[in-house]
Amino acid sequence: MLMxxxxxxxxxxxxxxxxxxxxxxxxxxxxxxxxASGVYSFLPLGLRVLRKVEAIVREEFDAVGAQELxxxxxxxxxxWQETNRINTMDDxxxxxxxxxxxxxxxxxxxxxxxxxxxxxxxxxxxxxxxxYQIQTKFRAEARPRFGLLRTREFIMADAYSFDADKEGMRxxxxxxFDAYCAIFDRIGVDYFPVEADAGSIGGDVNHEFMVPAAxxxxxxxxxxxxxxxxxxxxxxxxxxxxxxxxxxxVLRKVETPNSPTIKAVVDFLNSHGHVASAENSLKSMIAIGxxxxxxxxxxxxxxxxxxxxxxxxxxxxxxxxNPNLHLGYIGPVGLREVGVTIWVDRSVSEEIGYCTxxxxxGYHLLDVVLGRDFIADHVADLVExxxxxxxxxxxxxxxxxxxxxxxxxxxLGLTYSNKIKSARFSGEDGSEAPYFMGCYGIGISRxxxxxxxxxxxxxxxxxxxxxxxxxxxxxxxxxxxxxLVTDTADRIYDSLxxxxxxxxxDDRNLAAGVKLKDADLIGVSYQIVVGARGVAxxxxxxxDRQSGEATVVAISKVGEYLLDxxx
RNA sequence: CGGGGAGUGGCGCAGCGGCAGCGCACCUGGUUUGGGACCAGGGGGUCGGGGGUUCAAAUCCCCCCUCCCCGACCA
Numbered sequence: 001m002l003m004x005x006x007x008x009x010x011x012x013x014x015x016x017x018x019x020x021x022x023x024x025x026x027x028x029x030x031x032x033x034x035x036a037s038g039v040y041s042f043l044p045l046g047l048r049v050l051r052k053v054e055a056i057v058r059e060e061f062d063a064v065g066a067q068e069l070x071x072x073x074x075x076x077x078x079x080w081q082e083t084n085r086i087n088t089m090d091d092x093x094x095x096x097x098x099x100x101x102x103x104x105x106x107x108x109x110x111x112x113x114x115x116x117x118x119x120x121x122x123x124x125x126x127x128x129x130x131x132y133q134i135q136t137k138f139r140a141e142a143r144p145r146f147g148l149l150r151t152r153e154f155i156m157a158d159a160y161s162f163d164a165d166k167e168g169m170r171x172x173x174x175x176x177f178d179a180y181c182a183i184f185d186r187i188g189v190d191y192f193p194v195e196a197d198a199g200s201i202g203g204d205v206n207h208e209f210m211v212p213a214a215x216x217x218x219x220x221x222x223x224x225x226x227x228x229x230x231x232x233x234x235x236x237x238x239x240x241x242x243x244x245x246x247x248x249x250v251l252r253k254v255e256t257p258n259s260p261t262i263k264a265v266v267d268f269l270n271s272h273g274h275v276a277s278a279e280n281s282l283k284s285m286i287a288i289g290x291x292x293x294x295x296x297x298x299x300x301x302x303x304x305x306x307x308x309x310x311x312x313x314x315x316x317x318x319x320x321x322n323p324n325l326h327l328g329y330i331g332p333v334g335l336r337e338v339g340v341t342i343w344v345d346r347s348v349s350e351e352i353g354y355c356t357x358x359x360x361x362g363y364h365l366l367d368v369v370l371g372r373d374f375i376a377d378h379v380a381d382l383v384e385x386x387x388x389x390x391x392x393x394x395x396x397x398x399x400x401x402x403x404x405x406x407x408x409x410x411x412l413g414l415t416y417s418n419k420i421k422s423a424r425f426s427g428e429d430g431s432e433a434p435y436f437m438g439c440y441g442i443g444i445s446r447x448x449x450x451x452x453x454x455x456x457x458x459x460x461x462x463x464x465x466x467x468x469x470x471x472x473x474x475x476x477x478x479x480x481x482x483x484l485v486t487d488t489a490d491r492i493y494d495s496l497x498x499x500x501x502x503x504x505x506d507d508r509n510l511a512a513g514v515k516l517k518d519a520d521l522i523g524v525s526y527q528i529v530v531g532a533r534g535v536a537x538x539x540x541x542x543x544d545r546q547s548g549e550a551t552v553v554a555i556s557k558v559g560e561y562l563l564d565x566x567x
Numbered sequence: 568c569g570g571g572g573a574g575u576g577g578c579g580c581a582g583c584g585g586c587a588g589c590g591c592a593c594c595u596g597g598u599u600u601g602g603g604a605c606c607a608g609g610g611g612g613u614c615g616g617g618g619g620u621u622c623a624a625a626u627c628c629c630c631c632c633u634c635c636c637c638g639a640c641c642a
Contacts (some may be wrong), residue, residue, distance in 0.1 A: 009577080009592070037634065
């Protein structure tokens with residue numbers, strides 16, 4: 001490709017609306033351009049990178065026997081009604097009406113893939129099977145941001161696996177999981193498969209593929225000592241012995257006017273002759289179960305509650321509907337007797353007298369003891385981990401790592417097959433059974449941005465060879481004025497094309513500085529700099545964009561030298 | 568959806584009642600070619616949209632739209 005013909009115009013300055021470094025660089029270097037909020041066009045350079053990402057995914061999926069198919073983006077609303085995700089995913093669905101018929105623009109394709117392939121997977125003899133698709137998906141993101149990192153229209157690769165039983169599903173999951181690792185190895189970024197929360201997609205075991213990055217919207221808990229890694233929404237902390245503070249006094253009620261928060265209560269008590277602290281208070285959070293039942297979650301007052309995925313946080317209307325609940329003064333004592341299920345965090349001790357709400361406006365209880373003054377129905381991990389918490393697997397400490405989610409694999413089990421009539425096959429004994437499914441997604445259009453976030457310098461992008469839009473750029477300085485340069489650059493370019501190298505020749509009539517700056521900005525993995533100074537002595541310079549190292553190479557040897565680098 | 572900020576040529580910005588400007592980019596001619604080079608000439612704008620105030624509005628007022636940031640949300 002001749003750069004004079006390439007549809008691209010680099011920018012010296014980034015658009016003012018680009019915040020993330022990946023966004024700035026991809027726009028400046030001419031890879032992408034915004035069409036609307038969260039909607040981006042891929043220019044020729046950007047598409048080349050995208051195609052390379054896709055090629056890696058195809059190769060690794062194909063290698064484990066997954067078969068590519070193509071599904072519609074336009075889904076009839078009925079298939080979304082069958083799983084009820086028309087309601088549960090309402091906030092992200094883009095809906096369109098076409099001549100009186102209702103459609104959904106697919107944000108994910110579980111319904112569509114089942115509807116499509118179930119006739120082909122009618123018997124246990126047809127299983128296991130894995131199919132995948134690489135295509136555009138849509139989400140009505142409330143707030144698109146960070147360029148390609150969170151968009152309304154995006155390209156995903158999603159694989160879907162179908163097995164006859166749980167064991168088969170687990171085996172398939174492991175196979176695809178390994179393929180994911182192979183994919184991310186080739187993409188060339190540091191990544192961590194972390195245990196994660198299943199979110200609205202449902203299912204059981206699942207892993208997020210996280211790439212540590214300063215811009216990341218997620219955090220995962222990580223233990224350097226043993227490698228434990230879990231999304232903050234799924235992470236738990238280990239036990240740490242809390243020293244008992246000695247004798248626990250009797251339960252008593254104290255007046256605490258205008259103290260609806262932990263901080264207010266602690267401040268009030270401490271200034272009125274009591275000794276109180278957030279750690280020795282219990283934060284009481286009301287959550288609602290799937291059947292509308294009330295649950296009380298108790299965690300130490302200095303910690304953030306992590307609501308179990310089976311429950312949802314209570315809303316104002318839920319408090320209004322239950323006369324036993326006085327927001328700001330809720331506590332465990334007596335609530336179980338009025339039908340509230342009591343949960344306590346694992347760290348709540350039976351040897352500590354806690355301060356809790358008295359279920360009466362303006363009053364709290366002191367020295368409330370688990371087992372003595374109230375009984376817990378469930379003991380669970382209810383706090384969000386923080387840096388410094390003990391690792392649940394070893395003696396180490398947890399740290400929180402900011403990161404971007406690049407992929408997500410799920411063991412769905414029967415989550416969808418149980419809801420969708422056609423998601424069944426005939427077993428060996430002739431009876432019908434639902435598929436054990438898995439699904440596995442990679443944000444294809446997010447990958448270039450993720451890589452750009454972690455691989456750039458002050459001069460621009462730095463692509464790993466596998467993703468570089470070209471393998472090498474021939475930067476011809478004085479191409480329009482120096483015949484020897486022109487001739488040398490052309491010969492190198494032609495010989496590389498001959499060897500099927502993906503090569504770009506900067507033949508533009510521009511100042512040397514501009515060409516060198518552009519080459520760095522665009523970030524092609526290798527540069528061959530052809531200048532008057534070198535060619536007079538029979539040399540060119542080969543620069544590795546990653547290391548910045550430049551090597552003087554004889555013109556006659558440069559083809560061979562480069563093929564070695566690319567091998 | 569709540570809070571904050573911004574819309575002036577492709578990009579970055581100035582102008583803030585009185586002729587719409589600057590840098591980059593673009594076009595023509597010339598010089599130049601190892602780190603965004605120089606000279607001369609040139610093209611491109613309903614100042615986001617609508618309404619109002621005024622002799623006069625990019626500039627003041629009202630409504631709307633779009634975009635960005637923080638939060639809520641996040642397959």
